[in-house]
Amino acid sequence: MTTIREAQRLGRAHLHHSPSPALDARLLLEHVLQRDHAYLIAHDDEPLSVDEEAAYRSLLKRAAAHEPIPYLIGHAPFMGLDFIVSHHVLIPRPETEQLVELATAWGRGKAAIRAADVGTGSGCIAVSLANGLPQAEIVAVDLSQEALEIAAANVARHAPERVGLVRSDLLTALGPGLDLIAANLPYIAGHEWPTLSIGVKSYEPTLALHGGEDGLELIRELLPQAAERLRPGGLVLLEIGWQQGDAVAALARDWFPAAAVSVRADFAGHDRIVAIET
Numbered sequence: 001m002t003t004i005r006e007a008q009r010l011g012r013a014h015l016h017h018s019p020s021p022a023l024d025a026r027l028l029l030e031h032v033l034q035r036d037h038a039y040l041i042a043h044d045d046e047p048l049s050v051d052e053e054a055a056y057r058s059l060l061k062r063a064a065a066h067e068p069i070p071y072l073i074g075h076a077p078f079m080g081l082d083f084i085v086s087h088h089v090l091i092p093r094p095e096t097e098q099l100v101e102l103a104t105a106w107g108r109g110k111a112a113i114r115a116a117d118v119g120t121g122s123g124c125i126a127v128s129l130a131n132g133l134p135q136a137e138i139v140a141v142d143l144s145q146e147a148l149e150i151a152a153a154n155v156a157r158h159a160p161e162r163v164g165l166v167r168s169d170l171l172t173a174l175g176p177g178l179d180l181i182a183a184n185l186p187y188i189a190g191h192e193w194p195t196l197s198i199g200v201k202s203y204e205p206t207l208a209l210h211g212g213e214d215g216l217e218l219i220r221e222l223l224p225q226a227a228e229r230l231r232p233g234g235l236v237l238l239e240i241g242w243q244q245g246d247a248v249a250a251l252a253r254d255w256f257p258a259a260a261v262s263v264r265a266d267f268a269g270h271d272r273i274v275a276i277e278t
């Protein structure tokens with residue numbers, strides 16, 4: 001019979017391709033046993049049942065084939081909260097927290113704000129905006145109905161009744177009068193596709209990744225729609241690929257000639273966000 005300790009050792013050996021084999025094995029085991037980390041430490045000589053061991057081995061096999069751990073366990077962290085994820089949504093990335101932080105810093109102290117999260121996926125940005133900006137009215141849109149269902153579950157979990165969810169091609173289903181538009185749209189260019197990890201390109205939804213030939217197709221479409229809907233004094237925040245800062249800033253200046261357009265870098269010094277302040 002395999003104990004919790006032996007199961008973790010087995011997991012680490014199976015997941016040697018991963019940069020974090022011990023953590024991955026532990027998360028899978030916690031999921032199978034429906035127990036937390038403290039329990040695994042305190043009961044490491046407890047045996048797994050036959051069914052638990054079979055379920056664990058099956059997840060290890062999928063993880064060894066590069067299926068991302070959040071898809072296997074059904075959740076991922078973002079801004080200190082736990083978000084439900086499925087294969088229909090992008091796994092929330094820590095880099096995107098910077099966009100939320102810029103948005104909430106800008107909106108804090110402002111009276112009433114109407115905000116839109118474009119391409120909401122799991123709803124991680126919209127939910128975090130709802131928590132950071134209690135006075136804001138927030139609408140989140142996505143083209144994918146399946147993604148909207150996951151976003152709805154996350155809204156119910158973390159910000160009930162704070163976020164309206166609308167199926168929409170970018171902003172087309174929304175009217176004017178927005179103060180804040182936040183968008184982490186697909187921005188992977190065609191030529192970058194071969195460089196993506198197997199875990200990303202085989203398991204994350206193409207609709208969440210592929211930004212057309214140069215990666216900027218969706219952003220190019222969004223900007224005129226945003227220009228029609230943003231109120232004076234408003235802010236647009238676009239997450240971008242690390243080589244897209246100059247190109248997106250130039251597009252932003254075309255559609256918002258009077259705005260202050262800036263490119264913000266992430267902690268690694270790579271272009272990450274374009275901000276348009278009108």
Ligand SMILES: C[S@@+](CC[C@H](N)C(=O)[O-])C[C@H]1O[C@@H](n2cnc3c(N)ncnc32)[C@H](O)[C@@H]1O
Pocket residue numbers: 089090091092093096118119120121122123124125141142143144147168169170184185186187207208209218
């Ligand atoms: C990069 S993911 C971002 C998901 C989430 N906002 C996040 O930051 O983790 C992009 C999202 O945009 C959605 N999307 C793609 N094309 C769209 C379109 N034309 N209109 C609305 N949403 C779209 C995808 O379904 C996906 O959920």
